[in-house]
Amino acid sequence: MKFFVLSFLIIIEISPAQGSKGSPKARQRGHILTMGKTRFMIWGAASTGIMPKGCSVSPDGKWLFVSNFGRKNVKNISVYETPSLKFHKYLSYRGNSVETAVSPDSKTLYSTNMYGYYLDVIDIGAFTLRKRIKIGYFPKLILLNRAGDTAFISLWEGAGFMKVDTVSGVKKRYVTRKGNPRGLSLSPDEKTLYVANNRGKTYTVVDLTGKLKNSVPPLVHHNIGRGPRHTALSSDGKTLYISTLGSSSVYVLDTKTKKVIKRVPVGKKPKTIELSKDGKFLYTANYTGHSISIMDTSTFEVKTLDVDIVRASGLTVGHNDRFIYVTGWCSDDVWAIMRLKDNEKVPVTLGPSIKRRGLDRKSPRDWFGCSIKKSRK
Secondary structure, eight states: OHHHHHHHHHHHHHHHHHTOTTOOOTBSTTOEEEETTEEEEEEEEEEOSSSEEEEEEOTTSSEEEEEETTOOSSSOEEEEETTTTEEEEEEOOSSOOSOEEEOTTSOEEEEEETTTTEEEEEETTTTEEEEEEEOOSOEEEEEEOTTSSEEEEEETTTTEEEEEETTTOOEEEEEOOOSSEEEEEEOTTSOEEEEEETTTTEEEEEETTSOOBTTBOSEEEEEOSSSEEEEEEOTTSOEEEEEETTTTEEEEEETTTOOEEEEEEOSSSEEEEEEOTTSSEEEEEETTTTEEEEEETTTOOEEEEEBSOSSEEEEEEOTTSSEEEEEETTTTEEEEEEEEOTTOOOOSSOOOOOOOOOOOTTOOOOTTSSOTTOOOO
Protein backbone atom coordinates (compact mmCIF):
# COMPACT_ATOMS: atom_id res chain seq x y z
CA MET A 1 0.00 0.00 0.00
CA LYS A 2 2.82 2.43 0.86
CA PHE A 3 4.47 1.82 -2.49
CA PHE A 4 1.21 2.48 -4.34
CA VAL A 5 0.61 5.81 -2.57
CA LEU A 6 4.14 7.03 -3.24
CA SER A 7 3.90 6.17 -6.94
CA PHE A 8 0.57 7.94 -7.23
CA LEU A 9 2.00 11.13 -5.73
CA ILE A 10 4.89 11.13 -8.18
CA ILE A 11 2.53 10.81 -11.13
CA ILE A 12 0.49 13.78 -9.94
CA GLU A 13 3.63 15.93 -9.69
CA ILE A 14 5.09 14.98 -13.05
CA SER A 15 2.03 15.00 -15.28
CA PRO A 16 1.40 18.78 -15.27
CA ALA A 17 4.99 19.52 -16.34
CA GLN A 18 4.73 17.01 -19.19
CA GLY A 19 1.71 18.80 -20.57
CA SER A 20 -0.27 15.58 -20.80
CA LYS A 21 -4.02 15.22 -20.36
CA GLY A 22 -5.11 17.26 -17.39
CA SER A 23 -2.13 19.63 -17.79
CA PRO A 24 -2.20 22.77 -15.62
CA LYS A 25 -4.41 25.69 -16.47
CA ALA A 26 -3.27 29.29 -16.73
CA ARG A 27 -1.53 30.68 -13.63
CA GLN A 28 -0.48 27.24 -12.40
CA ARG A 29 3.05 25.82 -12.25
CA GLY A 30 3.80 23.84 -15.37
CA HIS A 31 1.55 25.94 -17.62
CA ILE A 32 3.24 26.66 -20.97
CA LEU A 33 2.88 29.53 -23.46
CA THR A 34 4.35 29.10 -26.96
CA MET A 35 5.82 31.91 -29.07
CA GLY A 36 6.90 30.51 -32.42
CA LYS A 37 9.47 27.83 -31.56
CA THR A 38 10.07 29.16 -28.07
CA ARG A 39 8.11 28.03 -25.02
CA PHE A 40 7.75 29.77 -21.69
CA MET A 41 6.71 27.79 -18.63
CA ILE A 42 5.54 28.93 -15.19
CA TRP A 43 8.26 27.17 -13.20
CA GLY A 44 7.93 28.15 -9.53
CA ALA A 45 7.27 30.80 -6.91
CA ALA A 46 8.34 32.04 -3.48
CA SER A 47 6.86 34.30 -0.83
CA THR A 48 8.43 37.73 -0.30
CA GLY A 49 8.00 40.56 2.18
CA ILE A 50 5.25 43.18 1.92
CA MET A 51 4.65 44.84 -1.46
CA PRO A 52 7.58 43.54 -3.54
CA LYS A 53 8.22 46.40 -5.93
CA GLY A 54 11.33 45.67 -7.95
CA CYS A 55 13.76 42.80 -8.41
CA SER A 56 17.24 42.27 -9.80
CA VAL A 57 19.60 39.37 -10.50
CA SER A 58 23.35 39.43 -9.90
CA PRO A 59 25.36 39.18 -13.16
CA ASP A 60 27.06 36.02 -11.91
CA GLY A 61 23.65 34.35 -11.66
CA LYS A 62 23.92 33.48 -7.97
CA TRP A 63 21.37 35.80 -6.35
CA LEU A 64 17.91 37.26 -6.86
CA PHE A 65 17.04 40.37 -4.83
CA VAL A 66 13.45 41.55 -4.24
CA SER A 67 12.63 45.01 -2.84
CA ASN A 68 9.94 44.81 -0.16
CA PHE A 69 8.63 48.36 -0.49
CA GLY A 70 5.99 47.92 2.24
CA ARG A 71 8.56 46.94 4.85
CA LYS A 72 10.18 49.61 7.04
CA ASN A 73 13.30 48.98 9.13
CA VAL A 74 13.02 45.20 8.85
CA LYS A 75 13.03 42.58 6.06
CA ASN A 76 13.65 45.30 3.47
CA ILE A 77 15.06 42.98 0.81
CA SER A 78 14.44 39.26 0.23
CA VAL A 79 17.44 37.31 -1.04
CA TYR A 80 17.05 34.05 -3.00
CA GLU A 81 19.51 31.60 -4.48
CA THR A 82 19.18 31.19 -8.23
CA PRO A 83 18.12 29.28 -10.13
CA SER A 84 16.57 27.24 -7.31
CA LEU A 85 14.57 30.22 -5.97
CA LYS A 86 15.48 29.01 -2.49
CA PHE A 87 15.08 31.70 0.16
CA HIS A 88 18.46 32.67 1.62
CA LYS A 89 17.85 35.57 4.00
CA TYR A 90 16.33 39.00 4.58
CA LEU A 91 18.39 42.18 4.54
CA SER A 92 17.21 44.55 7.27
CA TYR A 93 18.22 48.16 7.88
CA ARG A 94 16.68 51.57 8.57
CA GLY A 95 14.14 52.64 5.94
CA ASN A 96 12.95 50.52 3.01
CA SER A 97 13.88 49.39 -0.49
CA VAL A 98 12.30 50.94 -3.57
CA GLU A 99 14.41 49.54 -6.44
CA THR A 100 17.72 47.69 -6.65
CA ALA A 101 20.63 47.22 -9.04
CA VAL A 102 23.69 44.94 -8.82
CA SER A 103 27.22 45.97 -9.77
CA PRO A 104 28.80 44.31 -12.83
CA ASP A 105 31.19 42.33 -10.60
CA SER A 106 28.25 41.06 -8.47
CA LYS A 107 29.89 42.34 -5.28
CA THR A 108 27.66 45.31 -4.50
CA LEU A 109 23.91 45.82 -4.29
CA TYR A 110 22.48 49.32 -4.65
CA SER A 111 19.02 50.16 -3.33
CA THR A 112 16.99 53.38 -3.23
CA ASN A 113 15.34 54.26 0.08
CA MET A 114 12.05 56.14 0.46
CA TYR A 115 12.77 57.07 4.09
CA GLY A 116 15.49 59.70 4.10
CA TYR A 117 15.86 59.53 0.31
CA TYR A 118 19.11 57.56 0.30
CA LEU A 119 21.04 55.35 -2.04
CA ASP A 120 21.98 52.38 0.15
CA VAL A 121 25.18 50.51 -0.71
CA ILE A 122 25.19 46.86 0.41
CA ASP A 123 28.12 44.43 0.47
CA ILE A 124 26.83 41.21 -1.14
CA GLY A 125 29.62 39.04 0.29
CA ALA A 126 28.76 39.94 3.88
CA PHE A 127 25.15 40.99 3.18
CA THR A 128 25.61 44.13 5.26
CA LEU A 129 24.93 47.81 4.67
CA ARG A 130 28.28 49.38 3.79
CA LYS A 131 27.25 53.02 3.46
CA ARG A 132 24.42 55.28 2.34
CA ILE A 133 24.49 58.33 0.10
CA LYS A 134 21.98 61.13 0.58
CA ILE A 135 20.16 61.63 -2.74
CA GLY A 136 16.98 63.57 -1.93
CA TYR A 137 13.99 64.17 -4.22
CA PHE A 138 12.57 60.62 -3.73
CA PRO A 139 15.05 58.45 -5.65
CA LYS A 140 13.50 55.73 -7.77
CA LEU A 141 15.17 53.65 -10.47
CA ILE A 142 18.92 52.90 -10.46
CA LEU A 143 20.84 52.49 -13.71
CA LEU A 144 24.53 51.52 -13.64
CA ASN A 145 26.97 52.07 -16.47
CA ARG A 146 29.01 49.15 -17.84
CA ALA A 147 31.95 49.73 -15.51
CA GLY A 148 29.70 50.12 -12.50
CA ASP A 149 31.48 53.28 -11.36
CA THR A 150 28.53 55.54 -12.19
CA ALA A 151 24.88 55.30 -11.14
CA PHE A 152 22.04 57.28 -12.69
CA ILE A 153 19.03 57.62 -10.39
CA SER A 154 15.65 59.00 -11.46
CA LEU A 155 14.23 61.58 -9.04
CA TRP A 156 10.48 61.17 -8.70
CA GLU A 157 10.10 64.52 -6.93
CA GLY A 158 13.08 66.23 -8.50
CA ALA A 159 12.12 66.65 -12.18
CA GLY A 160 15.35 65.03 -13.29
CA PHE A 161 18.01 62.55 -12.23
CA MET A 162 21.13 62.26 -10.11
CA LYS A 163 24.50 61.10 -11.42
CA VAL A 164 26.53 59.42 -8.66
CA ASP A 165 30.14 58.30 -8.60
CA THR A 166 29.75 54.94 -6.84
CA VAL A 167 33.38 54.94 -5.66
CA SER A 168 33.68 58.44 -4.18
CA GLY A 169 30.00 59.14 -3.57
CA VAL A 170 30.26 62.46 -5.40
CA LYS A 171 26.93 63.34 -7.00
CA LYS A 172 25.54 65.82 -9.50
CA ARG A 173 21.90 66.65 -10.14
CA TYR A 174 20.54 67.02 -13.67
CA VAL A 175 17.21 68.84 -14.11
CA THR A 176 14.94 67.89 -17.02
CA ARG A 177 11.88 69.93 -15.89
CA LYS A 178 9.42 67.09 -16.52
CA GLY A 179 7.28 65.50 -13.81
CA ASN A 180 7.90 62.12 -12.18
CA PRO A 181 10.86 60.83 -14.20
CA ARG A 182 11.24 57.08 -13.79
CA GLY A 183 12.52 54.74 -16.52
CA LEU A 184 16.15 55.19 -17.61
CA SER A 185 18.24 53.78 -20.47
CA LEU A 186 21.85 54.55 -21.39
CA SER A 187 23.22 54.46 -24.93
CA PRO A 188 26.06 52.00 -25.67
CA ASP A 189 28.61 54.84 -25.91
CA GLU A 190 27.24 56.20 -22.59
CA LYS A 191 26.82 59.66 -24.05
CA THR A 192 23.01 59.73 -24.16
CA LEU A 193 20.43 59.04 -21.46
CA TYR A 194 16.75 58.34 -22.17
CA VAL A 195 14.24 59.26 -19.46
CA ALA A 196 10.54 58.28 -19.31
CA ASN A 197 8.45 60.98 -17.62
CA ASN A 198 5.60 59.22 -15.87
CA ARG A 199 3.53 62.35 -15.30
CA GLY A 200 2.62 63.46 -18.77
CA LYS A 201 3.16 62.23 -22.29
CA THR A 202 6.87 62.67 -22.91
CA TYR A 203 10.26 61.07 -22.79
CA THR A 204 13.51 63.02 -22.69
CA VAL A 205 16.78 62.56 -24.57
CA VAL A 206 19.70 63.93 -22.56
CA ASP A 207 23.15 64.76 -23.93
CA LEU A 208 25.48 63.73 -21.09
CA THR A 209 28.52 65.25 -22.79
CA GLY A 210 27.10 68.80 -22.87
CA LYS A 211 27.64 71.49 -20.27
CA LEU A 212 25.13 72.07 -17.48
CA LYS A 213 23.41 75.43 -17.19
CA ASN A 214 21.67 75.87 -13.84
CA SER A 215 21.74 72.05 -13.53
CA VAL A 216 19.97 71.68 -16.91
CA PRO A 217 21.88 69.65 -19.53
CA PRO A 218 21.33 69.81 -23.30
CA LEU A 219 18.14 67.86 -23.85
CA VAL A 220 15.10 67.40 -26.07
CA HIS A 221 11.61 66.30 -25.00
CA HIS A 222 9.54 64.07 -27.29
CA ASN A 223 5.83 63.26 -27.18
CA ILE A 224 4.74 59.71 -26.39
CA GLY A 225 1.66 57.97 -24.98
CA ARG A 226 0.10 58.85 -21.62
CA GLY A 227 1.91 57.70 -18.49
CA PRO A 228 5.36 56.59 -19.73
CA ARG A 229 6.72 54.21 -17.13
CA HIS A 230 9.77 52.16 -18.02
CA THR A 231 12.35 51.97 -20.80
CA ALA A 232 14.51 49.33 -22.45
CA LEU A 233 17.19 49.87 -25.09
CA SER A 234 18.45 47.35 -27.65
CA SER A 235 22.11 46.33 -27.28
CA ASP A 236 23.04 48.22 -30.45
CA GLY A 237 21.32 51.35 -29.15
CA LYS A 238 19.13 51.68 -32.24
CA THR A 239 15.74 50.79 -30.75
CA LEU A 240 14.12 52.21 -27.62
CA TYR A 241 11.09 50.62 -25.95
CA ILE A 242 8.83 52.59 -23.58
CA SER A 243 5.89 51.18 -21.62
CA THR A 244 2.87 53.45 -21.17
CA LEU A 245 0.19 52.95 -18.54
CA GLY A 246 -2.46 55.05 -20.28
CA SER A 247 -2.75 52.96 -23.44
CA SER A 248 -1.46 49.66 -22.02
CA SER A 249 1.09 49.63 -24.79
CA VAL A 250 4.79 49.56 -25.54
CA TYR A 251 6.09 52.19 -27.94
CA VAL A 252 8.94 51.12 -30.21
CA LEU A 253 11.14 54.02 -31.30
CA ASP A 254 14.03 54.60 -33.68
CA THR A 255 16.68 56.38 -31.58
CA LYS A 256 18.21 58.07 -34.65
CA THR A 257 15.03 59.63 -36.02
CA LYS A 258 13.14 59.68 -32.69
CA LYS A 259 10.10 58.44 -34.62
CA VAL A 260 7.69 55.78 -33.40
CA ILE A 261 8.16 52.56 -35.34
CA LYS A 262 5.14 50.89 -33.79
CA ARG A 263 2.78 51.06 -30.84
CA VAL A 264 2.27 47.52 -29.55
CA PRO A 265 -0.69 46.74 -27.23
CA VAL A 266 0.30 44.46 -24.35
CA GLY A 267 -1.36 43.47 -21.05
CA LYS A 268 -3.18 45.98 -18.86
CA LYS A 269 -1.05 48.73 -17.30
CA PRO A 270 2.49 47.57 -18.13
CA LYS A 271 4.99 48.72 -15.51
CA THR A 272 8.49 47.25 -15.67
CA ILE A 273 9.80 46.08 -19.05
CA GLU A 274 13.05 44.34 -19.92
CA LEU A 275 14.65 42.80 -22.99
CA SER A 276 15.96 39.26 -23.09
CA LYS A 277 19.76 39.10 -23.15
CA ASP A 278 19.72 37.96 -26.78
CA GLY A 279 17.29 40.75 -27.71
CA LYS A 280 14.71 38.40 -29.21
CA PHE A 281 11.95 39.12 -26.69
CA LEU A 282 10.64 42.02 -24.63
CA TYR A 283 8.87 41.19 -21.36
CA THR A 284 6.35 43.40 -19.56
CA ALA A 285 4.98 43.18 -16.00
CA ASN A 286 1.28 44.02 -16.37
CA TYR A 287 0.06 45.66 -13.17
CA THR A 288 -3.73 45.35 -13.46
CA GLY A 289 -3.41 42.47 -15.93
CA HIS A 290 -1.80 40.29 -13.23
CA SER A 291 0.42 38.83 -15.92
CA ILE A 292 3.48 39.22 -18.10
CA SER A 293 3.39 39.89 -21.84
CA ILE A 294 6.02 38.50 -24.18
CA MET A 295 6.73 40.40 -27.39
CA ASP A 296 8.75 39.04 -30.30
CA THR A 297 10.99 42.01 -31.17
CA SER A 298 11.29 41.00 -34.83
CA THR A 299 7.58 40.49 -35.59
CA PHE A 300 5.94 42.47 -32.74
CA GLU A 301 3.74 39.47 -32.02
CA VAL A 302 2.54 39.54 -28.40
CA LYS A 303 1.21 36.83 -26.13
CA THR A 304 0.28 37.18 -22.48
CA LEU A 305 1.03 34.66 -19.76
CA ASP A 306 -1.30 34.88 -16.76
CA VAL A 307 0.50 34.33 -13.46
CA ASP A 308 -0.98 33.57 -10.04
CA ILE A 309 -0.21 37.04 -8.66
CA VAL A 310 -2.06 40.24 -7.86
CA ARG A 311 -0.71 43.30 -9.68
CA ALA A 312 2.57 42.46 -11.36
CA SER A 313 5.19 45.08 -10.57
CA GLY A 314 8.88 44.25 -10.80
CA LEU A 315 10.47 42.17 -13.54
CA THR A 316 14.01 41.09 -14.35
CA VAL A 317 15.72 38.62 -16.67
CA GLY A 318 18.26 36.08 -15.44
CA HIS A 319 21.89 36.33 -16.52
CA ASN A 320 21.62 33.55 -19.14
CA ASP A 321 18.04 34.13 -20.38
CA ARG A 322 16.87 30.97 -18.64
CA PHE A 323 14.46 32.64 -16.22
CA ILE A 324 12.27 35.73 -16.08
CA TYR A 325 11.26 36.83 -12.58
CA VAL A 326 8.14 38.88 -11.82
CA THR A 327 6.82 40.17 -8.48
CA GLY A 328 3.24 40.38 -7.22
CA TRP A 329 2.78 43.77 -5.55
CA CYS A 330 -0.36 42.77 -3.65
CA SER A 331 0.19 39.02 -3.33
CA ASP A 332 3.65 39.35 -1.74
CA ASP A 333 5.45 36.88 -3.99
CA VAL A 334 7.92 36.41 -6.82
CA TRP A 335 7.43 33.99 -9.72
CA ALA A 336 9.97 32.38 -12.03
CA ILE A 337 9.12 31.82 -15.71
CA MET A 338 11.41 29.36 -17.48
CA ARG A 339 12.35 29.97 -21.11
CA LEU A 340 12.75 26.59 -22.77
CA LYS A 341 15.26 26.10 -25.55
CA ASP A 342 14.10 24.95 -28.99
CA ASN A 343 13.21 21.24 -28.93
CA GLU A 344 14.05 21.03 -25.23
CA LYS A 345 12.07 18.51 -23.25
CA VAL A 346 9.85 19.92 -20.53
CA PRO A 347 11.61 19.47 -17.16
CA VAL A 348 10.18 16.78 -14.92
CA THR A 349 10.99 18.72 -11.76
CA LEU A 350 9.39 22.11 -11.19
CA GLY A 351 10.41 24.88 -8.81
CA PRO A 352 9.00 25.66 -5.36
CA SER A 353 5.31 26.37 -4.86
CA ILE A 354 3.25 28.61 -2.60
CA LYS A 355 0.42 27.23 -0.47
CA ARG A 356 -2.41 29.73 -0.04
CA ARG A 357 -6.06 30.41 -0.70
CA GLY A 358 -7.42 32.05 -3.84
CA LEU A 359 -6.42 35.63 -4.56
CA ASP A 360 -8.85 38.52 -4.99
CA ARG A 361 -7.86 40.46 -8.11
CA LYS A 362 -10.89 42.77 -7.96
CA SER A 363 -10.47 44.01 -4.39
CA PRO A 364 -10.69 47.72 -3.47
CA ARG A 365 -7.39 49.59 -3.52
CA ASP A 366 -5.80 51.85 -0.97
CA TRP A 367 -3.03 54.39 -1.60
CA PHE A 368 -0.48 51.64 -2.22
CA GLY A 369 -2.71 49.85 -4.70
CA CYS A 370 -3.66 46.87 -2.50
CA SER A 371 -6.76 45.90 -0.57
CA ILE A 372 -6.97 47.58 2.81
CA LYS A 373 -8.38 44.36 4.28
CA LYS A 374 -5.59 42.19 2.90
CA SER A 375 -3.78 40.39 5.70
CA ARG A 376 -0.07 41.05 6.15
CA LYS A 377 2.59 38.55 7.08
